[in-house]
Each structure stands twice: as C-alpha cells, then as structure tokens.
Amino acid sequence: MEFIKLSFKLAGKYKDRLKVGIVLIFLQNASMLFSFFALFLAFGWMNETGSGHIFAIFGVLFASFIFNFLAGWAKSGLSDGVFFGIFKDYRLAVGEKLKKAPMGYFAEQSLSRIMAAFTNVMKSLENYSAMSIDFFVSGVSISFFLLIGMFGVNTKIGILTLVCLIIIWIFVFLMVIQAKKEIAREHAAITKLGDALVDSISGVSVLRSFPLADEGVVEEIHSKLKNSSEELRLAQVHFEIVFVVYARIFSTVINLSSLLVTLYSCYLYTKGEVLLPQALTVSAAGFMIFGGLKQLENASILMVKNPANMQYLDEVLDIPKISDGTVKVMENQDIVFDKVSFSYDKRNPVLKDLSFTIAQGSKTAVVGPSGSGKTTIINLISRFYDVESGKIKLGNNDIRDYKVETLLKNLSLVFQQVYLFQDTIENNIRFAKPQASHEEVEEAAKRAHCHDFIMELPKGYNTMVGEGGSSLSGGEKQRISIARALLKNAPVILLDEATSSVDPENEYEILAAIEELSKGHTVISIAHRLSTVRKADQILVIDDGRLVQEGKHEDLINQEGIYSAFIKARERAANWKL
Template sequence: MLTMILRILKISGKNKPRILLGIFFNILKTFSMALMIFAILLILNNLHTLNSKVILHALWITLGSISGRFLFQWLMDITMSAKGFDMFRDYRLNIGDRLKKAPMGYFSEQRLGTIQTVLTSTVVELEQYSMLAITDITGGIFMALIITILFLFYSPLFSLLTLAGLGIGMWVLHIIQRRGVEHTPLVQAAQENLTTQSLEYIRGIAVMRAFSVSENKEEAVYEAFERKMQADLYQEHAVAGLLKWYAAVYKITGALLMLSSSALYLAGSITLPYCLMFIICAFLVYAEMEQMGDGAFLAKKITTELNRLENVTNMPVMDTSGKVLNLKRFDIELKDVSFGYDSRTIIDHVSLKVPQGTTCAIVGPSGSGKTTLCNLIARFWDVKEGEVLIGGYQIRDYTADSLLKYISMVFQNVYLFHDTIENNIRFGNPDATKKQLMEAAKRARCHDFIMGLPDGYQTVVGESGSTLSGGEKQRISIARAILKDAPIIILDEATSSVDPENEHELLGAIKELTKGKTLISIAHRLTTVRDADQILVIDSGSVAQHGTHEQLIKEEGIYSRFWKQRRSASGWKL
C-alpha cells in the first residue's frame, strides 16, 4: 500500500506538495479524533469528584476534537481531495504530448482500443479513487498507531491484544490484495475488449448493412458485454466475503478487548474508569481500520491500473534529441533506406534523390510500400537502416514537429475534425486571415460548394467529415495544405476522390501550389505521373525502375504495363 502511495506521488507532478499537505492534514484529523479519548478519560477519572471545572475541561477537549476534525477535514478537502482530477487531467495532457511524438507504427487498431480504454475508464477510476485510497489508508494506520501507543502506556496487555487483532486483520487484507491482483487484470482486459468490439461495430455498420451480416457482429458485442459483466461479478465475489471477514476480525477483537477489560476490572486489576476507557478505545482503534478494507482493495486495484497506465505512457518516443530543424534548402535524399514492422520488411534498401523544386512521382502495385516511403520522409516512422536527409540534415536527429513545419501532406484517406469548415482548413495555418483562408479554398476549388452550405464556412461537419462527400473532403484537405504553403509537399493519392469534372481545375490548383516547390506524389492518374521530373517505381518495397516518363515507357517492366493499362482504361467511352 505504501508503494501505491509513492507511485501516485511520483506521477503527481506539480500537485505533489498539495497531496503531501493533504496527507498531513488527514493525520492531524485522525489525531483530533483521538483527542476525544482524553476527554472521556478525564470524566471517568473524576466520576466521584465531578465538578464544573472538570466538565468544562472535558468540554473544551471535546470541542477541540470536533473542531479539529472538521477543520482538518476541510483543509484536506481543499488541498488534496480534488487533486486526483487535477493530477490526471495533467497526465492526460502529458499522454497527448507523448502520443504526438510516438511513431505511427505504435497506433495499431488493437493498441487504439488500449489507448482509448486507458484514457477513459482507467484514468477515470484513478482520478476518482486514488485520493480516497490514500485517505483511508493513512487515516486507518495512524488511528491504530495512536491508540496502540496509548494502550502501551496504560496496559501492555491491551496493546498486545490490539496488535494481535491488527496482525490478523492485515493478514486478511493481504489476501484481499492478492485477490485484487488476480481479478483486476481480467476486468481490465474485458473492458478493453468491450471498447474495441464496440468501436469496430460502430465503424462497420455501413458494411454490415450492405452485406446483411450485422447479427454476427452484434453477437461479438453482446459477448463482450457479457464478458465484462462476468469479470465484474467475479471480482466482486472474490473480495466481498473477505471484506466481511476483515470487518469481523476487528469486531471480534473489539469484543475480546471489552471482555478482557471487564474481567480485569472484576478481578480488581484495573479501576472502572480505565475499564470503560479500554472498552471505548477497543472499538475506536478499529473504526478507521475497517475503512482500510475498502482502501486496501482500492490500493491493489489502483496499483494494477497504474501498471496499465504505465504500459501506455511508456510508449516509444522518436524525438529524443529535442533539436529543432532549420532548413535553408529543401532537397530530399534517401540513402539505402530499409524499414519493416517486426520481422516483415516493407522498404528494402531504397535510395532516391529529389532536388529542390522538382517533382517525383511514386508508382507501383498496391501494397508495394509507396505510402510507407512517404511516411518515412515525413518521419511518421524512423528507418531501420539507412538515412533520410532533407536539406542535407538527417531528419531522425531533429524533432518531428520542426520537420513537419516544412511539409504539407494531403492523404488518400482524409480526416476532418468535428468542427467548422473554416477551422478544419485553418489547421494548415492557425494565424491565417479570413481572406487568405478563402483564397486557399478558391484555389482548391471548394469555395463555391462551401458557400452553398447553410452556414458557409461556419458549417460544422460531422466526425471525420461524415456530412460531406469524398470529393468535398479531399478538396478541403487540399485547401488546408495550400494554406500551410510549405516548401515540401507530399500528395498521397490526393485526387483519388475528386469527381472528373473538377479534376482538371484541381490539378491546375495543385500545379500552382507546387510551383518552385519540392513535390513527392503517389498517384495513378496519367497526367500527374507523366509530368513528373522523375518517376520511382516501387515493387515489393524495392526500386524496380527509376527515370523519366519518356525513359520508362521505352523499357519493359511495371511502368510500361501500368501506362498501357491506364491508357486503355482512359480510352473507354460511354
């Protein structure tokens, strides 16, 4: 339990002094509660000579005890109780910063479910229960220590009996903690599975309806709910009985202390005042300890949750040097680059030079590694072997944020935030004026359709832009890139969702945007590929061909076959 408290303090950051102060006030509150014993002892010792002076002294002690309890409870509340929420709010923000620095390979679908579960249910439980557990544990321990020490002064026998009861109770507590270790991970795994299954079901509703297979996926979601319910029930059943036994140990020990004090009084070994004081203390000593049962179970639950939290927060981070990249030129060079996931190779010894202000088209079969290659240039991952240089600098030695200032990217799968169209475009340049923003939209050929929406640029799009068509989302994405006006542009099938009547205008806008800039484009459209200064043909992660359009169509290989297929397809007429 002490380890759990130390771990919470370790991650508490700037809230640590307030939490320590709260623990101190909790100890003072416990001591104030124990003062009541002295008031009782004062009255009992003066039963035969009771007068107003004695009663007044006892009253002042009682008032001091009550006032101290409320004062220190209030001080603990304002210094510590809400710090769990403040602490884990800051911790969420810290995780967000670390996520921005993690390689994109870290975000698999399974890991996304883990991250979401940790940032929601795990952190919620920690912020709700961490301070409560610390309060219960520290309060219970110090109340027991105070009264045990009091017993030691007046009767070593009662002190030993109290310690015996504490020992048995702590043994039961150990079993409760061990049960928590066994069952909490099962509950966490069930919660994680529930989150993953629910997300998959929601995302795949359209596909399931189209193929009439929703019942199968519903069963998986129902099974996830059932598994979570069973895990919760097993956890409750595992500790519910033991928690009753834990409370029973202290009640039985208290009863034994009461009988012992009565027997000692009848035997003439102690006076009546001390007999009555021991009876009262016998139940006071365990009042806080009984609450420790909940605190101890929470402590083990919190410990397991902290382990889970650390598994996510100990994610790999790419920006270890912290150096900021300042570029004077914008040429790109890949030197014998290799990359893969685990044991699977995706990019195999690729070399490439893209001079500043030129265009390079990357083509190849699906799954050949084209997008991965572009992601390596943008440092979404770090290469396993070789070097990626921009402007002569090896990019892995610098922060990803400082690199991405020089790169605009338009992805094949466009993501728009649940926000206004204006704010979605403004991601490219938060400081842009409204005039600059609208000019970027006009160049991306999306101004007209935006103005046709009910609220124009203030129209709120659904999550991931669900209220817009694919072509509309793509054009907004291109407007975002135009507004950023970066010297290096990476287009990943940027025109794949654009309707044919707008393709010519959009390609013209992209050409205007990329004039004098370094452009890398993944594309299947003939016009985009043909006009490139150089073409890189990727097959199974390796360079299959490299040259200009005129050079490659004369060679037998992937590119000439690709070109003939595209020419044949574009020749179809209705």
C-alpha cells in the same frame, strides 16, 4: 504503500500538496485521542459529576471537534482535489508525447486501449486516488493512535490490541492479493470489450450491409461484442461475490477484536489490574475506534485497483519518442534516398536497398503495384517511421539530424484518407497556420477550389463539420485538406494518392487544386491518374520495395516493364465504354 509511491511519481508540481494532505489526514485522526481522554474523564467522574466536570469534558470534546474540523478543512482545501490537477497535467503531457510518437506506436497499441486509458482508467484514478490514500493513511493513523490510547490505559491491553491489529492488517493484505487477481481479469475483459466496440462502431456500415442475423446466422462481430460484454459482466460479478465474502469476514474480525479487547479489560478489572473508569473507557472506545478500521475493506480494493490502473497507463501510454536532431535550418529541399531498407514488423522488408534523388522544385510521381512500398516512402520522409539502414537526406542533412519541428514545417502532406476535426471549416483550414487571418484562409480555399461550395453551406466558413468530416463528401474533404496545405505553404509537398477515392465530378476540381498547390514546390506524388503521371518531371517505378525503372513518361512508355503495362491498363480503363 505502492500506490502512494506511484502517486508521488505522477504528482509533479503537486507533490508538496500531496505530502501536506497525508500529514493532515494523520493529524485529523489524532482527534480520537481527545475523545479517548473525554471518555476516561466521564467514567472517572461518574459518581461525583459537577458543573466543573461537565465543562471540562465538554471542553475536551469541543477541542476534539475543532481539531478534527480544522485538520479536515485544511486537507479538503489543499489536497482533496489534487488528483484532478495531477491528471489534467498528465493528459496534457501524454497529448504532447502522442504528437511526437512514431506511427509504429499506434500500430502496436489498439485505439480501444488508448481510449480506455484516457477515459475510464484516468477517470477512475481521478475519482478514487485521493480516497485510496485517505483510507490507507486513516487506517494507519487510527491503528497508531488506538495503540497509544490502549497502552496508555494498560500495557497488557495494549499488547492484545497490537496482536489484534496485526491480524487485521494481515487480513487486509490477503484481500489485496485476491484483488490483484480479480482486477487483472477485469482489465483483460475491458480491453476485449473495447476492441469489440471499436469494430462495431467503425464497421457499422458493413454490419448494416450484411444483416446475417436475420438469416439465422450469428455474425462474428456481434458474437464478439456479446461474448466480451458477458465476460466483463462475469468478471465484475465474480469480483463482487468474492469481496462480499471477504468483507463479511473482515467485518467479523474487527468486531471480534473489539469484543476481545473489551472482555479482556473487564477481566483485568475483576483482577484489580485496571480501574473501572479505565475498563469502561476501553470498552466504549474500543468499539468506536476499531469500527473506524472498517474503511480498510474499501482501501484494500483501491490499494490494488489504483496501482493496477496506473500500471495499465504505463503499459499503454509508455510512448516512445522520435529522436530529435539539432539542425534548425534547411538550406535546400533536394531529397536523397541512399540504400534505404525498412520493415514495419522487423521481419518482412518493405523497402530494400532503395536509392534515388529528387531535385528541389521538381515533380516526381511514384508508381507501382499495391504493396510495393510507395506509401512507405512518404512515411519515411515524414519521419512517421525511421529507416532501419541507409539514410534519407533532405537538403544537406540526414532528416534525423533536423529538429522534428523544423522537418515538419518544411513538409505538407495530403493523404488519401482525409481527417477533419469536429470544428468549423475555417478552423480546419487554419490548423496549418494558427495565426492566419480570415482573408488568408479564404484565399487558400479559393486556390484549392473549395470556396464556392463552402459559401453554399448554411454558415459558410463557420459551418461545423461532423466527426472526421463526416458531413462533407470525400471530394470536399480532400479540397479542404489541400487548402490547409496551401495555407501552410511548405516547400515540399507529399501527395498520397490524393485523387484515388473521389468521383469524376470532384476529380477535375481536386486536380486543379493540386496543380495550384504544386506551383514552385518540390512535389512527390503517389499517383495512379494518367494526367498526374504524364506531367511529372521524374517517374519512379517501385516493385517489391526496389526501384525497377526511373525516367520521364516519354522514355518509360517505350520500355518493356511495369510502367508501360501500367499505362496501357489505365488507357484501356479510360477508353472503356458501355
């Protein structure tokens, strides 16, 4: 019953179809009463069978067939595929939630768990949810109609049948309890294997660089994958072994119940309490109808597996939502950090009482040691996370007061690690403005200094990029991401070390593209290139989550502190020659 409740919770607009489907399963199994009656007529007319009797029996059987066929046909049309619709809508709803989830959610839930929820778990629910309901409702309806038939023949036979059914259903729930233990073990093993697979695939370049297995050393990542695979195999084998035993016992209980009811009906016949046609009907129908309860063996597994899968979805896809404000218009783009404090884990503060102001239209460079909190500033302005104390104002309002859509429309982000979708180059650029024409896309690419290399590709703007942009170099991906930001044309530009991982050949092109992107915009750049820092209207020096220096390059270079040390180290590196 738990799974049926969860199914209705998920059903949404398909709820009525699900209800009708359950009713039709129940009605479809009512056809066994026709079969029961046909057997009774056949045994009752054994000694005086005429053509009229045969037609009567045939009519009852034909009515049973028609009733069963129509109920089954209606069920197939209305509800058999309903869970494909339910989970299609569920995937779309979860996708919308993921777009609005704080980044902390992705830190708490591993990629392998999210992928497993979207693929294996949902696919299993799509395939087996309808089957689970069918098995369970059929089991209930067969039990109900079997009791009606047996009590219709004789009260004592009905009572014995009721006792047998109680024992059968107790055994079903014992199997459910055992299945819960086995499926919990299987889910834990699947999660471990998923984590190991993500490490193996994502770290394949590292694995190839250190072929320690050739030297007789078992590499940790290989060991992790091997052990998790073996753990899953053992969990699945144990599941099968346990349920083979349970299935054999369950099948024996059903066969013994059929035999017991048959023998009891024969005993009552010898006592003269039932007529021969009744005893024969009970004997034949008992074996046939009790046999239909054997599907509860599979139902007992699915009655646990499906709720366990749904619980897994609830745990993994219980996606928090960033609170949405009400302000829809941003009057200006002045940025103010007012005593902002923040930590990712609620224990180790990353920003500590941080305050500064960035004027609209200005260029601000943020510098500081690794781990000082520079990227966190970008993350908080973008509302990937929310501050723990203090506030961030953009324009005249706290950024939390804006509708999330309004806030993000006013921001363009260029990250150090660029992700491109497995699509054409044109669509990757157009992602920033879906209604943009090809001419607009091309103009943005030209301004981002990537038009020339795009035109050298086999299909130009229609060239497909590999997953994550793997078919392009780091510098090429970076320029496409800048073209995307140019096309969006948001008033505030956030640059997170956009040139840190590119070669000198690409650096000139990217810096030129960034220069084009920055024209007429408010720019905050996490920078380590001297050229970027020197051109800034304002430089913020961050150390250990605090603002330790602030000013222009000409002022800070003459002050003792982190900035002058930073510049001198960069100059030494720039002048170093072999």
